[in-house]
Every structure is written in C-alpha cells, then in structure tokens.
Amino acid sequence: MASSSPRPSRRKRRGKRRTGLVSAAVLATVGLVAVSLIMVLRPDRPDRGADTGSAGATSVVGADDSHGATVPPTAPGRKPSPSPPSSPSAATGATTPSASTTPADATTAAARPSATSAPRPASGAAPLAGRIRPDVTYRGVATAYDAGSGDGACLFGPSDDVMTAAMNHTDYESAKACGAYVRVHAADGASITVRITNECPLPCAPGQLDLSQQAFAALAEPSLGRIPITWSLLSPSTSDTVSVRYKTGSSRYWCAIQAIGHRNPLARIEVRGGDGWLRLPRADYNYFLSDTGTGCGGAIRITDIYGERLTLSGIALRPDVAQPTRVQFAAH
Structure with a gap:
C-alpha cells in the first residue's frame, strides 16, 4: 500500500505542466492578435493614406450632391464604389422649363398691349388662305x-x-x-x-x-x-397697326374677339387655355367665339393667311373698345 502513494502526486505535476503550456500558447496567440491589430490601426501605414483621403473626399462630395444624404462607410483598404449618376435636376437644382403667361391686367394704364411675332414664311406662300389666294386673278x-x-x-x-x-x-x-x-x-x-x-x-x-x-x-x-x-x-403698304376688340356682352364666361386693321386676311385667332393655345371658331359676322370663356381677357394669338403669328398680351376685357397694338403683319 505504501509503494502506491507517489503516483497520484506525479499525475498532478503532469497536469500542472499541461496547464502551463496551454496558458503560454494562449498568451502567445493574444500577443500576435494584439500586434496585428496595432499594425492594422496605425494611422501612418503607407498603404492606407491614399484610400483614407479618397474616402473622405467622396463622403463630403456625396453629402453635398445628395442634399444631406449619408454616405455608407467603406471597408478598410477599399475605395468606395462609384454611386449612380444623379438626375440633372437633383444635381443642379434646375427645374423643367415651363411656359409663362402674361396676365391680362399686367400692363399699366399708359402701356399699350405688347406683341411678339413668329418668323413669317417666304413671301408668296399662303398656306392658310381660303378661296381668295395671292397671285391669282x-x-x-x-x-x-x-x-x-x-x-x-x-x-x-x-x-x-x-x-x-x-x-x-x-x-x-x-x-x-x-x-x-x-x-x-x-x-x-x-x-x-x-x-x-x-x-x-x-x-x-x-x-x-x-x-x-x-x-x-x-x-x-x-x-x-x-x-x-x-x-x-x-398686301398693301400701310401705317396702320392691328387693333383688337371684344364684342358687346363679352365677359370672362363668354367672349367674342375681333381683329381690325390687319394688312393681310386673317386666318386664325387663338387664346391661351389650360393645355396651350385654343383655336376659336369664326362666326360669319367676323368675330371669333369662346363659348366657355376660355382665354377671355388673356393673351391672344392672331395668324394671317401667310402663317405669320402675332402674340398679343395686355388686351383688357373691355367690350366694344378697339384697343390698338404696336404691330402689323408683314407685307407680301
């Protein structure tokens, strides 16, 4: 019985030796990880300088271009993937151009109605003429x-x-x-x-x-x-200019419009509607009618048989008053 007593103590010493070896291995592993982390996180690492600077610039520009949007972080050592190009309106703040309309009452009492003229076709061509045409006897x-x-x-x-x-x-x-x-x-x-x-x-x-x-x-x-x-x-020479007159009884609910003093026969009168220019039908008593009141008191566009258009603004809704403009159709 006495000869068997040392064996347990030797097993204990052997167990302590194994524990020491395991501890040493763990400490070595921890040390290696710590060294690796230090190497990765060093700010003066040469191969990270360019990438860090680029990511910083991209973040700033991205935030500005996206009007406050956050740029996602990128993985260390990787340049950020280029984002899809933004639409022109988002990048520049530009809006879609839209046509503007001059209100009928935008002119002062002393100002005459103004007008713009579309380019006229070559002389002699009268695409909008009816039975009576130029150069015909x-x-x-x-x-x-x-x-x-x-x-x-x-x-x-x-x-x-x-x-x-x-x-x-x-x-x-x-x-x-x-x-x-x-x-x-x-x-x-x-x-x-x-x-x-x-x-x-x-x-x-x-x-x-x-x-x-x-x-x-x-x-x-x-x-x-x-x-x-x-x-x-x-198509005679003349010193007159075109005048516009609303018929008696015209209002913003119904109106009849007439052009006076035009050098060439008139083909069309249009008024500005919600979806653009509305062509008005012509009565046999020489007024163009807006039965629903569309465009009454607004901008007016008149066209002669040669296709020349004059756009008139500032024509007040004043029935039975001939309102002169400063424009005239071209001679042919």
Whole structure:
C-alpha cells in the first residue's frame, strides 16, 4: 500500500505542466492578435493614406450632391464604389422649363398691349388662305351700293374710308374675306384698291364685287351700274397697326374677339387655355367665339393667311373698345 502513494502526486505535476503550456500558447496567440491589430490601426501605414483621403473626399462630395444624404462607410483598404449618376435636376437644382403667361391686367394704364411675332414664311406662300389666294386673278362684275357709314357684315364699325366693297357670298366664305385688300381693274385700264367690309348676298355670283358708290365711280360712270372687272388680293403698304376688340356682352364666361386693321386676311385667332393655345371658331359676322370663356381677357394669338403669328398680351376685357397694338403683319 505504501509503494502506491507517489503516483497520484506525479499525475498532478503532469497536469500542472499541461496547464502551463496551454496558458503560454494562449498568451502567445493574444500577443500576435494584439500586434496585428496595432499594425492594422496605425494611422501612418503607407498603404492606407491614399484610400483614407479618397474616402473622405467622396463622403463630403456625396453629402453635398445628395442634399444631406449619408454616405455608407467603406471597408478598410477599399475605395468606395462609384454611386449612380444623379438626375440633372437633383444635381443642379434646375427645374423643367415651363411656359409663362402674361396676365391680362399686367400692363399699366399708359402701356399699350405688347406683341411678339413668329418668323413669317417666304413671301408668296399662303398656306392658310381660303378661296381668295395671292397671285391669282379673279374675273367677275362690279356693281354699286350705298355703303352708308362704311359699316357692314364684317362689323368693323363706321369708317371714313369710302373705298370699300362687299364680297360675293361664295368668296366671302363665312367672313374669311373680311379686311382683305383687293386691287380692282376695269376693262379700260382704270384701277382702284378697296377693302372688304361687307357681304353681297345671293344672287351675287362668285367673282362679283359690290363696290361702294364712290369706289364704283372711280372706275366707271355710275350710270353704267354694272361693268366687267378683274381683281386680285393685295398686301398693301400701310401705317396702320392691328387693333383688337371684344364684342358687346363679352365677359370672362363668354367672349367674342375681333381683329381690325390687319394688312393681310386673317386666318386664325387663338387664346391661351389650360393645355396651350385654343383655336376659336369664326362666326360669319367676323368675330371669333369662346363659348366657355376660355382665354377671355388673356393673351391672344392672331395668324394671317401667310402663317405669320402675332402674340398679343395686355388686351383688357373691355367690350366694344378697339384697343390698338404696336404691330402689323408683314407685307407680301
């Protein structure tokens, strides 16, 4: 029994030796990890200087360009992945351009309505003309009537200009001829220029002009009563400018608009609506109608048969008042 007592003590010493070896191994491992961490986290490590600087710059720029957005952190030693390009409006703060409209009451009492003009087509081209076209000679007869105050179906109003004519019903074409200037030639070579202010109803035949008595007398003896003529559309020189008038009874709920004093026949009148320009229908009494009130009192765009457009702003909604502008269509 006495000879077996030392064995347990030797096992204890052997266990202590193993524990010491394990402890030493753990300490060595911890030391190696600590050394590695120190090497990784050293601020003066040469291979991290460029990356750290780049990441810092990207973060600042990214925050500015994204209007305060946070840039995600990047892994050590890696440059940040390039972010997708932002939209132009986000990067620059620009907004989509939109058309602006000048309010009808934006002008002062002393200011006249202003206008802008679209480029006009080449002279001679009249894509919007109706039956009466430039560079065409029409044949018919001339008769005479008492023009009275100078007013007529075109509703231009009284005028001191006595060199006027009524266009036959066919060529009047629901007021498309209103305001047109025509050059009239008699068989003996006499000629005059008249402005269309009225309609000659049926049985006036195509090509016929019913002249004011004064205009007829400038061509032939009034006693003749009826003479053969030729006539053609004219784009005359003039010192007049275009005027615009709202018809009596016009309001912001319904209005009728008329242009006066235009050099060339008028093809269209448009008003500014919610979705752009709205083309108004033309009545045979020479007003363009907005039955719903759209555009009444706002900007107006007028177009002649040659396609030239004049955009007018500052036209007040004042019924039965001819409001002059400073513009005129080009001569052809």
